[in-house]
Amino acid sequence: MSIVGKSLLFIAVLGLAACNNPDRYGAGGAGGAGGAGGIDTTGLGDPSNPTSIAYFNQTVGDRVLFEVDQSTLTAEARTVLAAQAQWMMQNPGYAAIIEGHADEQGTREYNLALGARRAAAVQNFLISQGIAANRLRTISYGKERPLAICSEESCYAKNRRAVTVLSAGAGA
Amino acid sequence: MILLRGLLAQLVVVAATFGFAGAAMAQDYERPSITFDQGVIEPMPIAVPTFIDEGGAGEYAAAISGVVTSDLEGTGFFRTIPEEAQISKITSFDGGIAFEDWKAINAQVLITGAVSMSGDRITVKFRAYDVFNGQVLEGAALQFAGTPDSWRRMAHKVSDVIYSKITGEGGYFDSRVVFVSEAGPKDKRLKRLAVMDYDGANVAYLTDSSTIVLAPRFSPQGDRILYTSYETGFPQITLLDVGSLARQTLDAQDGTMTFAPRFSPDGGSAVFSLERGGNSDIYLLSLSSGQLTQLTNAPSIETAPSFSPDGSQITFESDRTGVPQVYVMPASGGEGTRISGGEGRYSTPVWSPRGDYIAFTKQNAGRFHIGVMRADGTEERLLTASFLDEGPTWAPNGRVLMFTRETSGGEGQASLWSVDITGRNLKEIPTDGPASDPAWSPLLP
Numbered sequence: 001m002s003i004v005g006k007s008l009l010f011i012a013v014l015g016l017a018a019c020n021n022p023d024r025y026g027a028g029g030a031g032g033a034g035g036a037g038g039i040d041t042t043g044l045g046d047p048s049n050p051t052s053i054a055y056f057n058q059t060v061g062d063r064v065l066f067e068v069d070q071s072t073l074t075a076e077a078r079t080v081l082a083a084q085a086q087w088m089m090q091n092p093g094y095a096a097i098i099e100g101h102a103d104e105q106g107t108r109e110y111n112l113a114l115g116a117r118r119a120a121a122v123q124n125f126l127i128s129q130g131i132a133a134n135r136l137r138t139i140s141y142g143k144e145r146p147l148a149i150c151s152e153e154s155c156y157a158k159n160r161r162a163v164t165v166l167s168a169g170a171g172a
Numbered sequence: 173m174i175l176l177r178g179l180l181a182q183l184v185v186v187a188a189t190f191g192f193a194g195a196a197m198a199q200d201y202e203r204p205s206i207t208f209d210q211g212v213i214e215p216m217p218i219a220v221p222t223f224i225d226e227g228g229a230g231e232y233a234a235a236i237s238g239v240v241t242s243d244l245e246g247t248g249f250f251r252t253i254p255e256e257a258q259i260s261k262i263t264s265f266d267g268g269i270a271f272e273d274w275k276a277i278n279a280q281v282l283i284t285g286a287v288s289m290s291g292d293r294i295t296v297k298f299r300a301y302d303v304f305n306g307q308v309l310e311g312a313a314l315q316f317a318g319t320p321d322s323w324r325r326m327a328h329k330v331s332d333v334i335y336s337k338i339t340g341e342g343g344y345f346d347s348r349v350v351f352v353s354e355a356g357p358k359d360k361r362l363k364r365l366a367v368m369d370y371d372g373a374n375v376a377y378l379t380d381s382s383t384i385v386l387a388p389r390f391s392p393q394g395d396r397i398l399y400t401s402y403e404t405g406f407p408q409i410t411l412l413d414v415g416s417l418a419r420q421t422l423d424a425q426d427g428t429m430t431f432a433p434r435f436s437p438d439g440g441s442a443v444f445s446l447e448r449g450g451n452s453d454i455y456l457l458s459l460s461s462g463q464l465t466q467l468t469n470a471p472s473i474e475t476a477p478s479f480s481p482d483g484s485q486i487t488f489e490s491d492r493t494g495v496p497q498v499y500v501m502p503a504s505g506g507e508g509t510r511i512s513g514g515e516g517r518y519s520t521p522v523w524s525p526r527g528d529y530i531a532f533t534k535q536n537a538g539r540f541h542i543g544v545m546r547a548d549g550t551e552e553r554l555l556t557a558s559f560l561d562e563g564p565t566w567a568p569n570g571r572v573l574m575f576t577r578e579t580s581g582g583e584g585q586a587s588l589w590s591v592d593i594t595g596r597n598l599k600e601i602p603t604d605g606p607a608s609d610p611a612w613s614p615l616l617p
Contacts, residue, residue, distance in 0.1 A: 107519040
């Protein structure tokens with residue numbers, strides 16, 4: 001599992017319905033004027049429990065990757081997303097925010113738009129698989145939150161991603 | 173609020189001109205001048221002896237002449253002759269001047285000044301002489317008065333007048349730059365809005381770093397700032413009042429993202445991108461009525477809009493051909509006409525306040541460039557090249573650009589740089605830490 005997979009075990013997943021601040025990258029409860037009120041903390045659970053968020057993140061797979069400048073879903077991405085949809089159908093108590101990201105090769109504005117396009121591609125696919133639209137929201141981080149920090153294609157490929165971030169207690 | 177005093181410092185320009193009865197006017201004489209677009213130039217030698225303390229000015233006199241020297245040298249057009257090389261001393265602002273002594277050290281322009289303090293009021297006066305004919309450069313003898321905390325602004329105003337008289341261009345020193353101050357590693361970067369003098373001095377922070385903030389833009393009056401904030405949890409354009417620091421999220425529509433805002437030239441509207449269902453288009457929002465107007469309607473990405481200074485047109489970027497290119501459309505909206513034609517990707521077009529050029533970011537063959545072109549796309553000129561240069565902003569005189577330069581790799585950091593539209597005088601702007609997304613204010617009143 002990647003470094004991020006591990007770090008996910010320690011961060012709070014923010015709620016969708018009860019909360020208006022999904023910015024898990026913000027300083028959150030650090031006391032700023034960040035609108036951090038109403039954060040729901042959802043336990044990640046035991047990764048061996050198929051209904052846990054940890055299982056979704058690690059076994060189902062919480063992210064898909066994109067080619068340069070593209071928001072088209074690859075065959076591999078569709079397989080992952082089909083599994084995500086299936087999991088969400090079986091676990092109707094969860095909602096998701098889909099984060100779209102871009103690599104650093106591009107301007108800030110364009111990458112924000114591109115990240116939104118990628119998040120929407122995932123959202124549309126999940127809806128096409130039967131997930132209710134009101135369980136899904138999107139957010140773009142553009143190039144603001146790379147996962148891998150080197151300036152080479154090996155890192156860029158990991159950063160061109162859409163991540164499905166689950167939270168409990170919303171939607172259905 | 174204390175931090176903002178520098179910005180709001182009251183400054184009164186007393187347009188007192190000191191008519192100086194110098195030597196008789198020489199005919200057939202070419203006054204000292206620099207033309208911006210001329211080729212490689214030798215900096216003009218000038219002398220700026222330390223301003224005279226005419227009472228109570230203390231360290232302000234030397235500090236003000238120091239800032240004037242730094243402003244003028246910083247343009248790359250001037251070279252100041254060091255004090256130790258100067259033959260004459262200026263001991264009295266209104267005393268006679270031994271021009272032969274200044275000619276002997278080859279100073280083309282001599283700048284004299286005096287500073288006095290009375291109560292909570294500081295007064296700065298100066299004259300700029302054409303050393304060759306012993307005359308004051310026309311209009312270059314003025315007096316400024318204000319509170320002591322505006323001393324740097326007064327120095328910048330002196331520099332603006334002198335720069336303007338010699339180059340024939342508008343000044344830009346008495347201006348501020350809003351930017352994003354950065355801290356932390358690349359994957360957990362903290363960002364907060366900050367404002368500084370154009371030269372990096374007088375930094376004040378406008379927000380904390382509890383949420384991501386991006387790409388601030390000054391209003392044409394310099395009193396408000398538009399930027400993109402994740403404060404609501406989602407990227408939304410936000411309006412900040414510089415005086416009170418009060419801020420409001422604009423047009424928060426559920427399920428949409430708004431970003432890349434800029435003011436209209438009258439300051440009454442914001443033009444920006446609104447994303448819905450993955451598609452970004454350009455919209456105009458009236459800041460008074462709240463009326464929202466859609467200006468583009470295409471399945472491609474339309475973003476980074478910027479008005480022409482007369483308000484009649486908008487330049488923006490679109491990837492409708494597959495890669496981002498620069499377009500121009502009427503301010504009322506439409507499909508627009510593509511103006512960028514070269515290889516690579518063209519982004520972040522920004523119209524010059526003079527209307528003569530559009531600055532842009534170009535990405536080609538793994539490098540980023542800041543460039544300028546005419547509004548019809550001709551005369552494209554790339555001014556910089558690096559791993560990552562982006563987001564140009566115009567100085568108030570439309571002759572200098574500032575932009576973000578980011579270094580590569582895991583330790584990569586952003587910094588602010590400036591360059592003339594000729595490609596000359598590329599330099600880093602000193603900031604406390606990493607910094608990005610600069611936007612220049614208008615010339616302060």
